[in-house]
Amino acid sequence: MNKRKLHLIDLKIQRIKKELMDIGEMRPGSLTQQNRGTKKEGSYYQLSYTHQMTGRTEYVRPKFAGLVKQQIATYKRFRKRVEEWIRLAIQHAQIKMDIAKKIDSG
Numbered sequence: 001m002n003k004r005k006l007h008l009i010d011l012k013i014q015r016i017k018k019e020l021m022d023i024g025e026m027r028p029g030s031l032t033q034q035n036r037g038t039k040k041e042g043s044y045y046q047l048s049y050t051h052q053m054t055g056r057t058e059y060v061r062p063k064f065a066g067l068v069k070q071q072i073a074t075y076k077r078f079r080k081r082v083e084e085w086i087r088l089a090i091q092h093a094q095i096k097m098d099i100a101k102k103i104d105s106g
């Protein structure tokens with residue numbers, strides 16, 4: 001039973017690795033639309049993120065807002081997949097230790 005679980009976990013990890021190989025452009029953060037003082041002045045987009053423990057803010061032109069939103073969505077998918085990989089790796093390690101304990105005690 002445990003060997004079957006290990007095999008299934010390995011398959012899931014391989015699927016995640018393949019998915020990560022094909023991931024496109026990405027960037028962390030959140031994009032918000034900010035309004036300038038009056039309607040004549042218009043609005044702009046602001047990208048806020050933290051990287052290497054430093055908060056950053058960038059201004060994004062409206063014509064690039066769609067691209068940046070797509071990059072942020074890709075980053076979120078990336079992070080979700082990495083978290084899933086870590087969870088599976090922990091399960092894999094625990095099952096391998098359980099198998100080794102049974103062999104040692106048996």
